[in-house]
Amino acid sequence: MKIRVLIVDDIQHVREELKRLLLLEDDMEVVGEAADGEEAIRLTEKLAPDVVLMDVGLPRMDGLEATETICARFLKTGVVIISIHGEQEYIRRAMAAGAGEYLVKPFTAEELVEAVRRVWDRTQRLQTVLVHAEEEKAAGGERREVAEGKVLVFAGSKGGVGKSTIACNLAVLMALRSKKVCLVDMDLSGGDVPFFFNLERGPGLSDLAYEEELNAEVLEGYLVRHASGVAILRAGESVGEFYLPPGMIKRLLEILCNSFQYILIDLPAFIIPAMEEVFSLADKIVVVGRGDPPGLRRIKLDLDFFQRQGYQSDLLPLINQPYEDGLDRGVVEKALGRKLAAVLPPDPRTCHTALSRGKPVILEARGSRFSRALEDWVNALIGEEVKKGFWARLFGR
Ligand SMILES: Nc1ncnc2c1ncn2[C@@H]1O[C@H](COP(=O)(O)OP(=O)(O)OP(=O)(O)O)[C@@H](O)[C@H]1O
Numbered sequence: 001m002k003i004r005v006l007i008v009d010d011i012q013h014v015r016e017e018l019k020r021l022l023l024l025e026d027d028m029e030v031v032g033e034a035a036d037g038e039e040a041i042r043l044t045e046k047l048a049p050d051v052v053l054m055d056v057g058l059p060r061m062d063g064l065e066a067t068e069t070i071c072a073r074f075l076k077t078g079v080v081i082i083s084i085h086g087e088q089e090y091i092r093r094a095m096a097a098g099a100g101e102y103l104v105k106p107f108t109a110e111e112l113v114e115a116v117r118r119v120w121d122r123t124q125r126l127q128t129v130l131v132h133a134e135e136e137k138a139a140g141g142e143r144r145e146v147a148e149g150k151v152l153v154f155a156g157s158k159g160g161v162g163k164s165t166i167a168c169n170l171a172v173l174m175a176l177r178s179k180k181v182c183l184v185d186m187d188l189s190g191g192d193v194p195f196f197f198n199l200e201r202g203p204g205l206s207d208l209a210y211e212e213e214l215n216a217e218v219l220e221g222y223l224v225r226h227a228s229g230v231a232i233l234r235a236g237e238s239v240g241e242f243y244l245p246p247g248m249i250k251r252l253l254e255i256l257c258n259s260f261q262y263i264l265i266d267l268p269a270f271i272i273p274a275m276e277e278v279f280s281l282a283d284k285i286v287v288v289g290r291g292d293p294p295g296l297r298r299i300k301l302d303l304d305f306f307q308r309q310g311y312q313s314d315l316l317p318l319i320n321q322p323y324e325d326g327l328d329r330g331v332v333e334k335a336l337g338r339k340l341a342a343v344l345p346p347d348p349r350t351c352h353t354a355l356s357r358g359k360p361v362i363l364e365a366r367g368s369r370f371s372r373a374l375e376d377w378v379n380a381l382i383g384e385e386v387k388k389g390f391w392a393r394l395f396g397r
């Protein structure tokens with residue numbers, strides 16, 4: 001099955017060039033071309049493409065407005081925005097309109113096809129959610145807004161390396177940037193997340209396993225909201241029991257992806273069968289470890305493990321508390337065979353004070369070394385890295 005693409009750009013030779021690049025890919029076909037926003041909507045309705053490549057500056061109706069309509073009306077179609085503007089404000093508006101990816105001209109052919117594949121992959125995964133939403137609608141229920149949630153998992157087979165600290169603080173940072181975030185504590189051995197937010201322990205994931213049916217309403221009863229806006233699903237009162245029925249996590253993520261933009265999952269250092277569903281649906285698996293030699297070795301082993309399993313997720317090594325400040329990023333990246341997502345500095349006093357007060361570091365000490373390093377990473381995660389290259393050479397713009 002090929003990915004069916006609709007190209008929208010008012011300049012004909014740009015459309016031709018995009019078409020040429022996509023035709024080089026075996027798994028893609030161009031099903032139509034439109035030169036303005038209104039035509040884009042009309043052709044999306046007629047052709048039902050999987051992905052629309054959308055220019056922003058278009059006559060009659062601009063690309064962002066057309067994206068908004070397409071994403072609201074045609075839920076099986078994903079949009080990749082192509083723009084000459086790389087400013088955060090534009091990216092934010094495009095994402096708010098529902099675009100799945102944002103490419104700034106100039107970009108490479110590889111970046112283009114990867115963006116198309118990612119958006120396609122996500123819309124495919126959303127189909128199960130959509131089918132369920134249709135069923136709910138047919139049954140008279142209200143349909144929820146589809147938010148295309150991204151699932152980020154915090155893993156690492158060494159204990160106490162900072163997985164929970166990072167997941168909790170990243171969630172807060174994203175919420176502060178107006179993202180709809182849900183944090184899931186999947187550490188069924190103890191569930192530390194409530195400590196980081198000064199919350200009581202209470203019903204959560206392990207108790208959900210006993211519900212007869214898992215749907216949005218049932219789940220809502222288990223979520224608690226922190227003042228920052230983060231919705232939290234605690235590990236629950238049945239911690240210590242590691243059995244979750246097959247399919248439960250998949251269903252949970254489907255529901256969460258329907259209402260949240262980011263779902264962050266804090267894992268323990270060990271793996272249980274139900275996590276297979278987490279890994280296979282994750283957009284990113286963040287492998288957390290220390291920067292000392294045994295820590296680095298463990299990160300490498302964990303990365304190799306996930307690689308062998310063949311999950312589609314991005315694998316992102318993250319070093320928390322490097323051995324010494326002068327960690328040579330280049331050498332480490334070469335040894336791990338991947339780019340590091342982030343290197344977070346040791347900041348014991350800040351982390352300890354925040355934890356003992358039950359306040360996320362991000363709120364307790366916004367300007368701390370730890371907070372600043374995490375902010376740099378979240379900017380990259382949310383802003384979608386923008387690279388230059390191909391188009392500049394081609395069109396000189
Ligand atoms: N960058 C840092 N600098 C100093 N202390 C840190 C840092 N990151 C985390 N810590 C501290 O390390 C301890 C362990 O962190 P955390 O509970 O997040 O690890 P974990 O990987 O989730 O552990 P587990 O495997 O038990 O779930 C906490 O006391 C936390 O405050």
Ligand SMILES: [Mg+2]
Binds near residue numbers: 267
């Ligand atoms: Mg933990």
